[in-house]
Structure formats: C-alpha cells, structure tokens
Amino acid sequence: MSLMVMLTQIVLPVVLLVWLARFPARGWLALGVQALSVAGVLVGLGLAALWVMPPFWVPYLYYGGFLFIVVRHLWNGRFQRDGLWQVSAGQTLLVLLGFALGCLGGYMAYMAYQGRALPAVETVDIAPPFGPGTYLVAHGGSNAMVNVHLKTLDTALERFRPWRGQSRALDIFRISPLGIHKHGWLPSDPARYTTFGTPVLAPCDGEIAKVVDGLEDMPVPVMDREHMAGNYVAINCGQFFVILAHLRKGSVSVSAGDRVDVGGFLGEMGNSGNSSEPHLHVHAQRGLPEQAAFGGEPLALTIDDAFPVRNDRIRVAVPVDR
Incomplete structure (x- = not known):
C-alpha cells in the first residue's frame, strides 16, 4: 500500500x-x-x-x-x-x-x-473476457476522474497519438468475494496477486488479428516502459477490434488468423508491459493500424450491456449444468 x-x-x-x-x-x-x-x-x-x-x-x-x-x-x-x-x-x-x-x-x-454516464460516442458491447469469479474495475468511466486512460484522447500531444485507441479502456483486477486481491504486504512477486494467472476469454466471435507474447512479467511495482502494452491479443470482432493486454508471458494460446468463439481461451492475466501490478487491460477500437496497433479510433465499451466504472464489481457466475 x-x-x-x-x-x-x-x-x-x-x-x-x-x-x-x-x-x-x-x-x-x-x-x-x-x-x-x-x-x-x-x-x-x-x-x-x-x-x-x-x-x-x-x-x-x-x-x-x-x-x-x-x-x-x-x-x-x-x-x-x-x-x-x-x-x-x-x-x-x-x-x-x-x-x-x-x-x-x-x-x-x-x-x-x-463519470458513470455512458459517453455520447459509439459504444460496443462484449461478453465478459474472463470466467467465473469476482472482478473489480480499477479504471473505467467517461471522465478522467475515474478513468486515467482518457488522457490519451488529447492527440495534440504527439506521444499520445499511437495510443489513442485505448482512450476508453478498462483496467480490471480479480478479487476475492471479500475484496482481497493479493497475499502479503506489498509483494513484488506477481504470482502473489489474485489476478495473476486468471484465464482471459474471447469476448466476441471473431478472428485473431495480432498476437504479442514472450515479454517478461515484471516484479511489482516495476513497469516495462519500452513495451507499454506488454503481451496482448487483438481480435477482429467484425465491426471493431478488441485488444486484451498485459497478459502473462507464455500463456497466449492463439495465433494470428485463428477463429475464436465467445468464451474461447486466449491466455492468462499477467503483469507484462506498463503495469504497476497484475491486471487485465481491455478496450475496443475501430481499425488496427499496422505501425501503431493501439492507434485506432476509440470506442466506448459495455460488458453484457453494463457500462463498467471504477470500483464496480463484475460477478461472473459458474454455469449451472442442466
């Protein structure tokens, strides 16, 4: 802390x-x-x-x-x-x-x-990109008070232009039902965080457009400024792309060109890239520029028709066998 x-x-x-x-x-x-x-x-x-x-x-x-x-x-x-x-x-x-x-x-x-109001911009809806459990939204919402990503909308600053597509992103932790998200006092080992190793699932039907893997998971709170997104998967969902980032090294199970269905396994949450502690970064954008994959047109994102905002808890239930 x-x-x-x-x-x-x-x-x-x-x-x-x-x-x-x-x-x-x-x-x-x-x-x-x-x-x-x-x-x-x-x-x-x-x-x-x-x-x-x-x-x-x-x-x-x-x-x-x-x-x-x-x-x-x-x-x-x-x-x-x-x-x-x-x-x-x-x-x-x-x-x-x-x-x-x-x-x-x-x-x-x-x-x-x-910041809890859905912004007056194009919005797309996805399925939860994770399995059963309780998750907490760290960054999410329609203004900078609750969502730090919105600062990259300011393309007057050249350094933000390659990252404009992630301007309405979500950062999500996995927590216990009581809100605990790590084991120990300020552990540096990312494996001691509840989020680390949590499966990441496809939030839409589509085709894998780009994969980056092999980058190290950083000790907390060290961040890899040279590879800001860390390991990530970009999915072409048809009318838009969804990018899921900061994945665990070596966990990505898909390759560019693979077809995926909603709920298909993509990899695991990790701590690669510009990540202060293990979490999942997810955002939607129009286009996937070749030289700057995160530089598309940002889209607002809902999960199962709900607009996630900082401190919201997303609970995914275990499917009931019938």
Whole structure:
C-alpha cells in the first residue's frame, strides 16, 4: 500500500471522523458545516478513489461511522443548543479548513458521478473476457476522474497519438468475494496477486488479428516502459477490434488468423508491459493500424450491456449444468 493511499484512504477519513465525534463545533451552523465537510470528503473519496487496498467495503464502514456520530449528536441535542456559531477564532479556522476539504470532496464526488454516464460516442458491447469469479474495475468511466486512460484522447500531444485507441479502456483486477486481491504486504512477486494467472476469454466471435507474447512479467511495482502494452491479443470482432493486454508471458494460446468463439481461451492475466501490478487491460477500437496497433479510433465499451466504472464489481457466475 503506497503512502498516499494510506494517508488519503485510511488516515484522513479516520482523523475526520474522530474530529467530528470528539471535537464537535459549538453552534448548530458550525456543527452543520463540520458534519457536511466530513461527509463531502468521505463521499468524494468513496466514489473517486480506487478501493482495492483498502478493499471496496471500507468506505461503507466510514459511512456507517459518520451516520452513527451524527445521530448521536442529534440525540444529545448538539444541533439545538449553543446558538448559531459559538467557536473560537482557532476553531473557526479549523472548521473552514474542513469546509475547504469538504468542497474538494464534493467536487470529486460530482465528477465521479458524472463519470458513470455512458459517453455520447459509439459504444460496443462484449461478453465478459474472463470466467467465473469476482472482478473489480480499477479504471473505467467517461471522465478522467475515474478513468486515467482518457488522457490519451488529447492527440495534440504527439506521444499520445499511437495510443489513442485505448482512450476508453478498462483496467480490471480479480478479487476475492471479500475484496482481497493479493497475499502479503506489498509483494513484488506477481504470482502473489489474485489476478495473476486468471484465464482471459474471447469476448466476441471473431478472428485473431495480432498476437504479442514472450515479454517478461515484471516484479511489482516495476513497469516495462519500452513495451507499454506488454503481451496482448487483438481480435477482429467484425465491426471493431478488441485488444486484451498485459497478459502473462507464455500463456497466449492463439495465433494470428485463428477463429475464436465467445468464451474461447486466449491466455492468462499477467503483469507484462506498463503495469504497476497484475491486471487485465481491455478496450475496443475501430481499425488496427499496422505501425501503431493501439492507434485506432476509440470506442466506448459495455460488458453484457453494463457500462463498467471504477470500483464496480463484475460477478461472473459458474454455469449451472442442466
């Protein structure tokens, strides 16, 4: 867990909840501003931050703690006594600082919510590119608050042009039902991550257009900047191409020209290329330029008609025999 994640997703929420519980402002307006500020930060982090470590259920603990504290203050009559604003100059400065953080959290929450809307661009639908299990969307959505890939839409920057096709991509982890995605504390071995070795399946009927294999799986968090996509498979789905990247070295089982059906085995999730930890990168694009395979026209992507957004969980059930 990085220092920034620890500070923003553990230390900051806990400190704010303790502040609200143990040091409530005097005066109903001051206390109201304090409570709204804490709520803004919690909701903003809950929607915009990536909840993989700590796991996805931790924000709900914070929400529950917040509600308990507010109800306790209501029960004790703190919102009905002490007048309007009965705090010292120092306490006022602290409340206003909290308010500024709350406004930032509110902005994050608003942008993350906006990112849940399907963009007004051409969209294609695919089947889940993985088998039974629980998966968490790390990057996905229609704005940069929840999907870092969108920065490559800016083709004014020459370095982004070869990667424009992946601008609406998804990054996906495999997690346990309780949200655990690795074994140990900051393991460098990619095999200690739940995602590593998970089968990658064809999300459409089509023909294999391009295959890259043989690149090493990097130790976490080292990234291969020379081969950004790592090992990958590109499938011609008819009207569009789907590319699945960062695959495990030596796991790709298909070759260019092979026909595949939905659910056909392609390879395994790995940690090759520009990958900070094992995950599956998947995107759809129009065209497959020969010199820059990721440089096609980006398309929005849905999986089984659902638009995956950061922190969404995708559950694929085990088929029932009949």
